Amino acid sequence: MVARELHREMEVIGIDQRPFDDLPRDIISHRIDIRRRRSRDIFRRSRADAVVHLGLSYDPRRSGRGSHSWNIEVFSSILTFISDFRISRLVLLSNASVYGPHPDNPQFIPEDYPLYGADTFAQIRDIVEIDMLAQSSFWRNPDCSLVILRPVNIVGGVRNPLMGYLRLNHPPTVLGFDPMLQLTHERDVARAVRLSLKPEAKGIFNIAGTGQMPLSMLLRKTGRRGVPMPSPLLRRVSSLASRAMRMDFLPREVDYLMYTCMVDTERAEKVLGFEPRYDMAGCINAILEDRLWKS
Amino acid sequence: MKKPDGEKRFYEALDGRVGASPSALPESLLILARRMLTPDIDRRLDMILRRYHGSRRDPFGFDLGYAAYVLIMAGLVYRYYFRVSMSGVENVPPGGCLLVSNHSGQIPLDGMMIATGLLLEPEEPRLVRSMVEKWAATLPFVNTFFSRCGQIVGRPENLKRLLRRGEIVLAFPEGVKGIVKPFSRAYALSDFGLGFMRLALESDAPVVPVAVIGAEEQYPSLANLEGVARSVRMPGLPLPIQAFVPVLGLLPLPVKYRIIIGEPMTFHGNPDDEDSVIEEKVWAVKHALELMLSKGLKERKHIFW
Secondary structure (H helix, E strand, O other): HHHHOOOOOOOEEEEEOOOOOOOOOOEEEOOOOOOOOOHHHHHHHHHHOEEOOOOOOOOOOOOOHHHHHHHHHHHHHHHHHHOOOOOOEEEEHHHHHOOOOOOOOOOOOOOEEEEEHHHHHHHHHHHEEEEHHHHHHHHHOOOEEEEEEOOOEEEEOOOOOHHHHHHOOEEEOOOOOOOOOOOOEHHHHHHHHHHHHOOOOOEEEEEEEEEEEEEHHHHHHHHOOOOEHHHHHHHHHHHHHHHOOOOOOOOHHHHHHHHOEEOOOOHHHHHHOOOOOOOOHHHHHHOOOOOOOOO | OOOOOOHHHHHHHHOOOOOOOOOOHHHHHHHHHHHHOOOHHHHHHHHHHHOOOOEEEEEOOEEEEHHHHHHHHHHHHHHHOOOOOOOOHHOOOOOEEEEOOOOOOOOHHHHHHHHHHHHHOOOOOOOOOEEEOHHHOOOHHHHHHHHHHHOEOOOHHHHHHHHHOOOOEEEEEOOOHHHOOOHHHOOOOOOOEEEHHHHHHOOOEEEEEEEOOHHHHHHOEEOOOHHHHHHHHOOOEEEEHHHOOOOHHOOOOOOOEEEEEEEOOOOOOOOOOOOOHHHHHHHHHHHHHHHHHHHHHHHHHOOOO
């Protein structure tokens, strides 16, 4: 989708291990592991101006250590390419879950808020670490302008915790808790990536669609019926279920059903000129049209 | 699975802008409220709705549809249980301001009564957003109750945002120390936090002292069981005498509440000043509140009426 947004304006090269589907024709794509030597040649030959790293794997279902080392290794090889081939721009698609859900979060978290995501949630640790790694690499390599995007709950045909949760047959909820949520449409994320390739863009930006609503309302609007459970029970059940039945829901994710993790998008509006095109209704339509949902 | 029919209706339902006034309350409840609280309850709810530009919800989780129910229940308690007398409503400035009040009574009914009063008494009803202890946000049901009624976790970022929008923020600078104080220290103000003053300076908001008299006697507490409280991670655990009288005894005593709203005070200065500079300004507010409390106590003839 990002490629579709960009390919009319510039030359795009895609690199991924997984197969690409329905790319526009003028995009060259390579299906290789970026850690291999051959990808180095691709970088050398292309003399790219910018690297957009979208492939932060958030897949807690993989064995923890494997995905951890994979994420970090991939990112550090990208960092090497950037310094070796003098690439002047890196766009990292991070995630608003680096802030983590907490009872005392500000209602709208600004970009300079500490990244507490890792201490409640081991699977977020990779993202937090890469986010920090990117920030520190910026100091080491001042020629490269860095943009980190931290979108909230992306909706659409993507795989992430929220969509996984909404694809459950009986999404559990926590009895007596009903946090407010923000959503981001995948097309808005793609547009934000395009905006962050502009020369003046620099820094960290929270991205979210307009509006917010309680979780219970989201479930109602999308036709899901939540199953309320007290939080200790839900933690127990989900740890059993995720081990035994490979259910797409982890005990640690229970916190997301209890506390808010919403972001302040003022900076993206002012500096990046990003204005979301999709509001809650648009995002909900995207959820309803989700093709991965087997109902 | 049912999908909503027609995108337009979907949109309207989403925003809660369904055209109808928030008094989509059951007719019987409305009649009750009109007869027992205020004849113009619909108009008051509508005015609040207009203040929120026609949207029933706000980003902090406030929901006028839900709050209207709570308002009626709280209003009945306000009128007939505590028989609150509120004076000085004209002192509340029209824009954003910071109400600062003494905290007492073991459970935060004082905040609820101030909020109910400002919805029922003045010409133009105002919604009060008060700061909730972080601990309350971790309690099931309690947290949704507070946030649907417009109460918020007291973080400076949140409060700044609300003040910028011209809302009334209620602060109890004594914090938990104030609310759980035992009966022996009734009406003696505990130490004030400095946060509220920095906030007022930063957002240029006037500070309005509010004295609540009566709440101190609703649950006369013998002691604050701090040790026990800490072991179950509560901020405090008071031991009111009602704890010895089971069931009905757990109700607060039907004391008469007197709420006095003082004149707004404005402060200027650097919000990042040293503590000692801020303390001086805080002391001025505390002193004003102390004067209001002692004057109110002197004028009070009886605890219960």
